[in-house]
Amino acid sequence: MKKIFCALFLFGFILISCEKDDICDPSTPTTPRLVIKFYDFNNPSVTKRINNLKIVGDGINYSKGVLNNQGTQFWTDSLVYIPLRTNQDVSKFRFIRFATQDTVLANARVDTLEFNYSRRDEYVSRACGFKTIFDLNGGQAQPFILNNDENTTLGNWIRDIEIETNTINNEDETHINIYFL
Numbered sequence: 001m002k003k004i005f006c007a008l009f010l011f012g013f014i015l016i017s018c019e020k021d022d023i024c025d026p027s028t029p030t031t032p033r034l035v036i037k038f039y040d041f042n043n044p045s046v047t048k049r050i051n052n053l054k055i056v057g058d059g060i061n062y063s064k065g066v067l068n069n070q071g072t073q074f075w076t077d078s079l080v081y082i083p084l085r086t087n088q089d090v091s092k093f094r095f096i097r098f099a100t101q102d103t104v105l106a107n108a109r110v111d112t113l114e115f116n117y118s119r120r121d122e123y124v125s126r127a128c129g130f131k132t133i134f135d136l137n138g139g140q141a142q143p144f145i146l147n148n149d150e151n152t153t154l155g156n157w158i159r160d161i162e163i164e165t166n167t168i169n170n171e172d173e174t175h176i177n178i179y180f181l
Contacts, residue, residue, distance in 0.1 A: 024128035031131045032171045033081040034115065041159040041179040047078040050180070054099035054108075055082060058092035066093070074099065081171060084115060086132045091115045097157045097180075111155035114145040117168070134168040136175070144176070157181070 024030075040048040053075040055066040065073035066082055084091045092114040099108050116137065121130045136143035142150045143163055154160070160179040168175050 022127040024125070028124060028128050029131065029170060030124065030128060031083075031086060032134075032168050033083045034134070034168055034176065035171055035174050036080045036082065036176045036178055037164075037174040038078045038080075039177055039179045041181050044179060048180070049076065049078045050097070051076045052097070052099050053080070054096040055080065056094045056096065058094075058114075065096075079174075084117065084134055084168070086119065089117055089119065091117075095158070109157040111158045112147050113158075113161075114148075116143055116145070136163060136166045136168065 038048050038050045040046045054073055055075065057066065066080075067073060068075050068077070068080070082091075082093060092112065095111045095113060097109045097111075117134045118137075120133045120135070122133050123129075124131050143166065144161060146152055146155050146158065146161065157180050158178055159181060162177040162179070164174045164177055
């Protein structure tokens with residue numbers, strides 16, 4: 001009887017000392033990316049697919065770019081997802097249109113977009129930790145600066161930019177619309 005009691009006691013002690021696995025479920029929303037939708041400048045109600053777009057973050061070599069959902073550097077869609085910096089209130093990107101694998105700048109047209117925002121960390125769970133919520137504007141006069149000029153929305157290929165929503169807390173909605181020819 002003592003042996004059974006000791007075995008149950010030992011087994012119970014082992015169960016109590018085990019910790020629950022802390023694995024973040026992939027479906028749990030984490031830090032959202034900035035969602036940009038592209039539209040035809042001449043027909044603003046129609047989304048327009050952009051081909052051979054390469055998006056490169058500031059301070060990064062032109063050979064590296066933001067990866068699309070298929071894991072390549074070239075976007076061919078009317079919707080792009082861009083990760084904003086979680087350790088700064090500014091993220092700057094080069095939007096390179098007509099980029100190719102061999103020569104990025106030969107026939108390419110480049111517009112630089114700088115996004116200004118404020119950050120707020122929000123607790124998700126013990127397994128997932130925190131996620132960052134972004135608020136475009138971040139106390140700045142403009143939530144974005146195109147080609148180092150905060151007073152313009154006309155770029156080398158970008159014709160207009162419109163803020164759809166200032167708060168970036170999920171990837172289910174469009175945050176910025178870009179109109180181009």
